[in-house]
Amino acid sequence: MLSPARMMRLSAVVLEKDALPALRRLGELGAVELIRSEAGPDTAPLPPPDTAAYIARCSGLQARAAELRKALDLPRSFGPRTADQYTGRKFIVQVGEPKGRGESSSSGPGAADLNTGRKFAIKVGEPKGPGKPAGMTFEAAEAGLDAWEGRTAGLLKRRRELRTRLGGVSAVIEQVSGYRDADIPTDQAGISPYLRFVIGSLPAANMEALERSLSEDVLLSPLPERNGRRPLIVMASAASGQGLDKVLKEAGFQPAELPVSSGGTLAGLYEENRREEETVSAEIRRADSAVQALAEEAAGPLAEIESAAGSELSLHEARGYFLRTEAAALLTGWVPAEYADGILESLKTLTGGRCAVSAVAPLKTEEKNVPVLLRPHRLLRPFVALVEAYGLPKYGELEPTLFAAVSWVLMFGMMFGDAGQGAVLALAGLFVMRSNRPENTRRLGTMLFYAGLSGMVFGAVYGSYFGLPALRKYALWRDPLEGDMMVLMLAAVKAGIAMISLGMILNIVNRFRRGDALGGVFDKFGVSGLVFYWGSLYIFARYAALQAGGLLKWAVPAFIVLPVFCWAAKEPIQYFLDRRSGHAGESEGLGVAAAQSLVEAFEAVFLYLANTISFVRLAAYAVSHAALMMAAFMMAAEMKRLCGGSAVAGVLVVIFGNAVALVLEGTVAAVQALRLEYYEFFGKFFTGGGRAFKPFSLISEKV
Numbered sequence: 001m002l003s004p005a006r007m008m009r010l011s012a013v014v015l016e017k018d019a020l021p022a023l024r025r026l027g028e029l030g031a032v033e034l035i036r037s038e039a040g041p042d043t044a045p046l047p048p049p050d051t052a053a054y055i056a057r058c059s060g061l062q063a064r065a066a067e068l069r070k071a072l073d074l075p076r077s078f079g080p081r082t083a084d085q086y087t088g089r090k091f092i093v094q095v096g097e098p099k100g101r102g103e104s105s106s107s108g109p110g111a112a113d114l115n116t117g118r119k120f121a122i123k124v125g126e127p128k129g130p131g132k133p134a135g136m137t138f139e140a141a142e143a144g145l146d147a148w149e150g151r152t153a154g155l156l157k158r159r160r161e162l163r164t165r166l167g168g169v170s171a172v173i174e175q176v177s178g179y180r181d182a183d184i185p186t187d188q189a190g191i192s193p194y195l196r197f198v199i200g201s202l203p204a205a206n207m208e209a210l211e212r213s214l215s216e217d218v219l220l221s222p223l224p225e226r227n228g229r230r231p232l233i234v235m236a237s238a239a240s241g242q243g244l245d246k247v248l249k250e251a252g253f254q255p256a257e258l259p260v261s262s263g264g265t266l267a268g269l270y271e272e273n274r275r276e277e278e279t280v281s282a283e284i285r286r287a288d289s290a291v292q293a294l295a296e297e298a299a300g301p302l303a304e305i306e307s308a309a310g311s312e313l314s315l316h317e318a319r320g321y322f323l324r325t326e327a328a329a330l331l332t333g334w335v336p337a338e339y340a341d342g343i344l345e346s347l348k349t350l351t352g353g354r355c356a357v358s359a360v361a362p363l364k365t366e367e368k369n370v371p372v373l374l375r376p377h378r379l380l381r382p383f384v385a386l387v388e389a390y391g392l393p394k395y396g397e398l399e400p401t402l403f404a405a406v407s408w409v410l411m412f413g414m415m416f417g418d419a420g421q422g423a424v425l426a427l428a429g430l431f432v433m434r435s436n437r438p439e440n441t442r443r444l445g446t447m448l449f450y451a452g453l454s455g456m457v458f459g460a461v462y463g464s465y466f467g468l469p470a471l472r473k474y475a476l477w478r479d480p481l482e483g484d485m486m487v488l489m490l491a492a493v494k495a496g497i498a499m500i501s502l503g504m505i506l507n508i509v510n511r512f513r514r515g516d517a518l519g520g521v522f523d524k525f526g527v528s529g530l531v532f533y534w535g536s537l538y539i540f541a542r543y544a545a546l547q548a549g550g551l552l553k554w555a556v557p558a559f560i561v562l563p564v565f566c567w568a569a570k571e572p573i574q575y576f577l578d579r580r581s582g583h584a585g586e587s588e589g590l591g592v593a594a595a596q597s598l599v600e601a602f603e604a605v606f607l608y609l610a611n612t613i614s615f616v617r618l619a620a621y622a623v624s625h626a627a628l629m630m631a632a633f634m635m636a637a638e639m640k641r642l643c644g645g646s647a648v649a650g651v652l653v654v655i656f657g658n659a660v661a662l663v664l665e666g667t668v669a670a671v672q673a674l675r676l677e678y679y680e681f682f683g684k685f686f687t688g689g690g691r692a693f694k695p696f697s698l699i700s701e702k703v
Helices: 016-029 052-071 138-179 205-215 239-248 266-321 337-351 364-369 381-390 402-414 421-433 439-462 470-474 486-514 519-524 527-541 541-546 554-579 591-612 616-642 647-685
Strands: 007-015 079-080 093-094 119-125 197-201 219-224 229-238 328-336 355-359 700-703
Touching: 007 337, 016 266, 016 328, 016 337, 052 266, 052 421, 119 381, 138 266, 138 486, 197 239, 205 219, 205 229, 205 541, 229 239, 229 647, 239 337, 239 591, 266 328, 328 337, 328 402, 328 616, 337 541, 381 402, 402 439, 402 486, 402 616, 402 700, 421 439, 421 647, 439 616, 470 486, 486 519, 486 527, 486 591, 486 647, 519 527, 527 541, 527 554, 527 591, 541 554, 554 591, 591 647
Parallel strands: 093 119
Antiparallel strands: 007 328, 007 355, 079 700, 197 229, 219 229
């Protein structure tokens, strides 16, 4: 739990004919991150096969299936499962018949399912259980998609035609709807050679001006206003000509482009198209029902086709990791150590022993390339997000999730100490945890639940229950605003000293685990830093006693001067060590190294002081929270007085004050705790340069 999962380098040499089955098996187990190696004398002479054409074929099948699914209005129900690097949840691979739920055979545990909490068994030769990939072959998927496209093509085409037809009918109705009460011909052939009809619309505000400007022999037939314009039919003599056109144009008149129906009228055209609209709409509803029925029938097969295409695509993309000889293929990858034996046994059984497989611990020289798989306890899993936001630890370093979780929760509670408000946060977090929401959201709910519990504990210590003054007497200690405030600040500083010291201890452990003895001793956060920090604190706390006993002249050189000298000497010593080992060319020279050490030593002296004082904010925000609640009750008392002794107004003010404290103070406490976590704690030991473990997986599940 305090270190990432131990990794092993898996190597497998299989016959060319067994390469794809072996790769498929690894994809089914989903616990090996493939390594892309270069062809050469230390690996294999031939590069991976060219699978570009097959990959394009798989991608084309995926695109066709997605297009058909979209046409059938089907959501994407299946997809490739991506690995969760931070859970440690697993299944068990058994060689032989499964013995029961979660029970492994004598061969030991096998591969890890990094995504689900379900436990199931896999019998070598035939995958079983929830993680089984789609059983459809790629050729069957292609044939199946062809069949479904053939079944749906005619129906989908008919529905498209109906929708296009409905659009045309609706457009005609929209055009003539303003003139649906006008029983006049739509074509000029049915009009008298002595009369002229002009049909269109103009801005409603211009209607009166137009009436005044027209001569008496012009007849206007205005229709009901629509969208700020007034539909209009103008009847005039055939000789009106350009004069009428000029007057209409000046009034903003726009002629209507109406469909022509030989021998028909506008009213008749409107009714005809309205009836056709009803008929086409009914046909579309029947077509939609038929498409929906077909979609329900096709949902499962299409999902299986997409899953098969996706698995085949992933498989042949991963085939590009295989180096080759004329008759064999080499596969390498990283696998969690606890599952290596099971995977090796699975490959041996699959190939009938026609393989050479091994799993070895990574060399020191390649540890920087080893992926990181965090395996925290399930109670700590939500806090992995805090670590991930900063970065992943390098392989072999301590895993900080436990320390991050405990320190963040405690710091939040110290700043947000109210039992009542903490209970509200805990209940809200519990509700989110139990809700049917995405996993990341539920994890945030878990963090909120723990933060609420911490707020309840510190609230009991402070005697704060929704800030009610009458309950302060039940405090396990006292309210932050009462008594000597320096005591609370001193407690915050002591908490900071503990966290800073823990960060340095973790850094020392990490340095020595990586074989960096020089850094473990001479680094500003190494042994010399620990001596400086604790020694400075001791001198500060016992200055008078040390001075009276004559020990100050020895304490200052031992606890302050010597550690600072070690910091200043670190880079020059490293320079000479590099020269001795033949790596001096990688450094920038002794002068640069010495200058860098001096600057870092000068910076470190002030950094310790600033980091320690920074933790005073734990006390400051606790006081701020208590002051906010006190202000809420003072405002409530004043509001009660202004309202003639009415208690309702005061209660509303108290409720509002608690709501503000919940949102504002809760957010501030969470952010400040995270800030102290990253800058004052993580900065001592955590570089965050690790790379996430990303196993190759063909497993699909509902998304």
